[in-house]
Amino acid sequence: MQAKKFDLVVLGAGSAGIGAAVAAARNGARVALVEAGTALGGELLTGMTIDGAINAHGEPIVGGVLDDLVAACKALGGFVERLSDWRLIRYIAYDPEIMKIAVAQTVYEAGVHVMLYTFADEVVRDGDRVQGVVVRNKTGRTLLMADAFVDASGDGDLCALAGCPMLTPDAGEKLQPVSMMFRMAGVETEPLLRFVCEHPEYVAVGESDAIRGGRTDQQIVEEIRRQGHPCVFFRGDAPLLASAIARGEMFPTALVMIQPTSAARKEVCINATRVTLRDPLHPEELSSAFRVLVGQVRQCADFLRGNVPGFEAATLSGLAPRVGIRETRRILGDYVLTTEDVLESRKQPNGIAKGCHHVDIHQDGTGQIRIPVADGGSYDIPFESLLPQGVSNVAVAGRCLSATREAHGSARVMGSCMAMGQAAGTAAALACRQNAPADLRAVGVQALRARLIEQGAVLEGTR
Ligand SMILES: Cc1cc2nc3c(=O)[nH]c(=O)nc-3n(C[C@H](O)[C@H](O)[C@H](O)COP(=O)(O)OP(=O)(O)OC[C@H]3O[C@@H](n4cnc5c(N)ncnc54)[C@H](O)[C@@H]3O)c2cc1C
Secondary structure (H helix, E strand, O other): OEEEEEEEEEEOOOHHHHHHHHHHHHOOOOEEEEOOOOOOOHHHHOOOOEEEEEOOOOOEOOOOHHHHHHHHHHHOOOOEEEEEOOOOOEEEEEOHHHHHHHHHHHHHHOOOEEEOOOEEEEEEEEOOEEEEEEEEEOOEEEEEEEEEEEEOOOOOHHHHHOOOOEEOOOOOOOOOOEEOOEEEEOOOHHHHHHHHHHOHHHEOOOOOHHHHOOOOHHHHHHHHHHHOOOOEEEEOOOHHHHHHHHOOOOOOOOEEEEEEEEOOOOEEEEEOOOEOOOOOOOHHHHHHHHHHHHHHHHHHHHHHHHHOOOOOOOEEEEEOOOOEOOOOOEEOEOOOEOHHHHHOOOOOOOEEEEEOOOEEEEOOOOOEEEEOOHHHOOEEEEHHHHOEOOOOOEEEOOOOOOEOHHHHHHHOOHHHHHHHHHHHHHHHHHHHHOOOOOOHHHOOHHHHHHHHHHOOOOOOOOO
């Protein structure tokens, strides 16, 4: 088998992997970024908004690589807007086609060695050290040796292959459903927002006091109209959608979430479909789900065209590159981010990234748990929740972090994932620079924090 040597191998090129690879390269590491898919970006390419980057008060809580991506989208003339959902959060809406280019530019310009179409399926481990990852692609198998590794695979594949301990759901607990995000173009915003103003009872609004700010539902829908973008969340338990579900014209769902992706194409991204799987890692289950989800996409598009003003002439314009998976493995790290850390917006001395998204756990049918973070603020994610037990030269970033199910339900969003990636990549680069062998636990957290702040991360001074 062929072997190659790098300072750092990052597995997975979603929000977390991009943050990690770019940050590590900017800190002098020779980085290989391994991605099974055909483009860089992971879930960033679906059209969903970047949540967890701006708290309910409008304060940015994630900076650095994310700021660069937003600037690159703007420079490319792409749609990027910081908006409020007038429900629970503020987010960054953007055109995923432009983001695809922005991500590629940013990653290649940082000097990262990119390996697309390449799947990692084995780990070489010696004691507490991972020495290499075996990857497979059409040219065969290659051993990628490195001093340090970041597992940003979403599913914690590298850690699982290395035999690291995992947190498992309680008996009988169902994992969050998988979904197929899709886009529709030719949506007229003004009739849609007028409809919402006439029927505030159909939409989810003001679920957090920090966003509601004492307003009535009617005042909030007027704010949505003033904002001027199609940011609308139709409730599954409100008459419009509930009656369609009862008639069998829509599948049961908690919300039909509509968010803008391009003003020029009058395009929105829609998050509504859902199928609960026993094991979202299983390709057979995912393949069956794909068929059901595509049917749900068609049904939801028909529902919107037939029932919602502004959608009459809208056309389906794109499906996500793959079935979207919300929840699989979480590692057991040196620290498990707790539900209270999140809900009480706790600050921690070893915080290396922040989160602010509500605890957001999708359930079967019309169920969804949505609990806002206290006072619309932000919480800190400590470095130790990125450090898997039993290995010294591996950090994780993204949705496989060490967290309770509820804390994961908040920290899994893309703003937090990118911030975790930036921290893990920077830490790995610092570890590689220190005396060999690289040991992530030997990196001083205060030195790491200082370096992150120098490179644009937001770690202090927000609520
Ligand atoms: C339907 C849905 C809607 C969502 N809505 C939002 C939203 O509106 N806003 C928001 O911020 N978040 C949202 N989320 C959550 C968010 O998208 C994810 O939790 C987040 O993108 C995870 O980032 P990540 O980098 O950890 O993983 P990913 O973005 O999943 O990236 C992991 C990458 O690793 C690659 N990979 C995995 N295993 C291997 C392997 N063995 N070898 C090589 N490559 C591998 C994958 O191909 C993938 O590209 C949503 C999630 C879903 C599924």
